[in-house]
Amino acid sequence: MTSPDLFVATCDLGAQVRGRGAPGSRLDSVLRSGVGWVPANLALTAFGDIAPDNAFGSAGDLRLIPDEATSVVVPTDPETDAPALRLFLADQTLTDGAPWTGCPRGFLRQVLADFEQTLGLRVVASFEHEFVLLGLDGSPPFSLRRHRDAARFGGELLDLLANCGFEPETWLPEYGESQFEITLAPTGALVAADRAVLLRELVRDLAARRGLRASFAPLQRPDGTGTGVHVHLSFRSADGQPTLFDPTRPGRLSESGTRFAAGVLRHARALSAWTAPSPASFLRLTPRRWSSAGAFLAERNREALLRICPTTSADEDEAARQLNLEYRACDATANPWLALGLLLRAGLAGMTDPSCPSPTVWPEDVTATGPAEVAPLPTSLPEALGALVADEELCSWLPAPLLDTFLAVKRHEIAQVDGLEAADVVQRIADVY
Numbered sequence: 001m002t003s004p005d006l007f008v009a010t011c012d013l014g015a016q017v018r019g020r021g022a023p024g025s026r027l028d029s030v031l032r033s034g035v036g037w038v039p040a041n042l043a044l045t046a047f048g049d050i051a052p053d054n055a056f057g058s059a060g061d062l063r064l065i066p067d068e069a070t071s072v073v074v075p076t077d078p079e080t081d082a083p084a085l086r087l088f089l090a091d092q093t094l095t096d097g098a099p100w101t102g103c104p105r106g107f108l109r110q111v112l113a114d115f116e117q118t119l120g121l122r123v124v125a126s127f128e129h130e131f132v133l134l135g136l137d138g139s140p141p142f143s144l145r146r147h148r149d150a151a152r153f154g155g156e157l158l159d160l161l162a163n164c165g166f167e168p169e170t171w172l173p174e175y176g177e178s179q180f181e182i183t184l185a186p187t188g189a190l191v192a193a194d195r196a197v198l199l200r201e202l203v204r205d206l207a208a209r210r211g212l213r214a215s216f217a218p219l220q221r222p223d224g225t226g227t228g229v230h231v232h233l234s235f236r237s238a239d240g241q242p243t244l245f246d247p248t249r250p251g252r253l254s255e256s257g258t259r260f261a262a263g264v265l266r267h268a269r270a271l272s273a274w275t276a277p278s279p280a281s282f283l284r285l286t287p288r289r290w291s292s293a294g295a296f297l298a299e300r301n302r303e304a305l306l307r308i309c310p311t312t313s314a315d316e317d318e319a320a321r322q323l324n325l326e327y328r329a330c331d332a333t334a335n336p337w338l339a340l341g342l343l344l345r346a347g348l349a350g351m352t353d354p355s356c357p358s359p360t361v362w363p364e365d366v367t368a369t370g371p372a373e374v375a376p377l378p379t380s381l382p383e384a385l386g387a388l389v390a391d392e393e394l395c396s397w398l399p400a401p402l403l404d405t406f407l408a409v410k411r412h413e414i415a416q417v418d419g420l421e422a423a424d425v426v427q428r429i430a431d432v433y
Helices: 024-033 039-043 104-119 144-149 151-163 189-209 255-266 268-275 316-322 336-352 381-390 392-396 400-417 422-432
Strands: 005-011 017-022 035-037 062-066 072-074 085-093 122-134 168-173 179-184 213-215 229-236 294-299 304-308 325-330
Touching: 005 024, 005 062, 005 104, 017 024, 017 035, 017 189, 024 062, 024 085, 039 400, 072 189, 085 104, 085 189, 104 122, 104 189, 104 336, 122 189, 122 336, 144 151, 144 168, 151 168, 151 179, 151 189, 179 189, 189 213, 189 336, 229 255, 229 336, 255 268, 255 294, 255 304, 255 325, 255 336, 268 325, 268 336, 268 381, 268 392, 336 392, 381 392, 381 400, 400 422
Parallel strands: 005 085, 294 304
Antiparallel strands: 005 017, 035 062, 062 085, 072 085, 122 179, 122 213, 122 229, 168 179, 229 325, 304 325
16 A cells, blocks of 8 residues: 655744655655755745845755654545545754754743643643635524534544544634634643644644635634634643642632633733734634733633633642633634743743732623733734834743744744725635634
């Protein structure tokens, strides 16, 4: 049997999955030494060009070293004759195999190591994805009709994800026009981010093979329903015990969980540049859109930046395992490794800095526009980048190649849509994602 062709990939600053292919016969060699790459590829924008103000130019060489644990196989499609493919996610390294400081996946790995070393905690995470499936007939939100219209696609998607070991939990019609949601079981943080990168590509690939188009763009039109990514987080002690739950505290959120939230909220405006990083993203992050009305922590409120999710058990031990925090100001234009890494780094700062103000845990019925005393999130990507540059602490967490190139890429993307009406900006981004 012929081995499927290989594709060794990374996810860049525009959340685009890029890499290099190789014949399946070279699997052993590729696993040992990877494939070639260049530093300037980090400066590729979402629109496919290289940001001119980057530090790399034409110099330098890297390797994409595949992580065998990330391997997924898309089988041969008997309907379209599309060939099988084996896909790997990779770390970007120097040519001698040493880590490269511009690697987004390496950044998350280092944050996780620091988190565990400092606090003795293991991070459990899951990315909850919404997307729009274009090419179906119109149908009501949450309806059986929409579910049935997409039943063939949905069934194939669930089978594909299960065969890849992704542990799909739910597949459902959502509120927006032709919108769906897919959720995966919580797992270790690096695996969760890897799955988030791969899931988007598996969804798009299957949709294309079925004559459909899957879009993860934050909006399809300025006044439409937003499409986001919700990042769920919880922590386990060295002996596997959950650490977020405390029934005696507001929101049943433990002291350590509240301190984690404090760090995220302190850096919320700068973080939004990384978690909602497209020129269209902030058109979604407005009040009464169930995205995020402001930088506050609340029980079960879908307008909060950080939501304390409900539990479904009266048993406290089971409730402790279920309780998690949900970060809601993220969309699929964000790199999952960097979004999660920076959320954790901000939370770690809150947990270790006693001067970080402890946040109010707002009740479920807090006003939809957010508490009056809470600072709003930025209203545009330029404003978010300004907040990022002004946040010296957050900037200090990032290697210079990542921070400087991110700013160059995002400023170039802003320039690419400068002067366009909101509808045209949304369309440019929708065409990419």
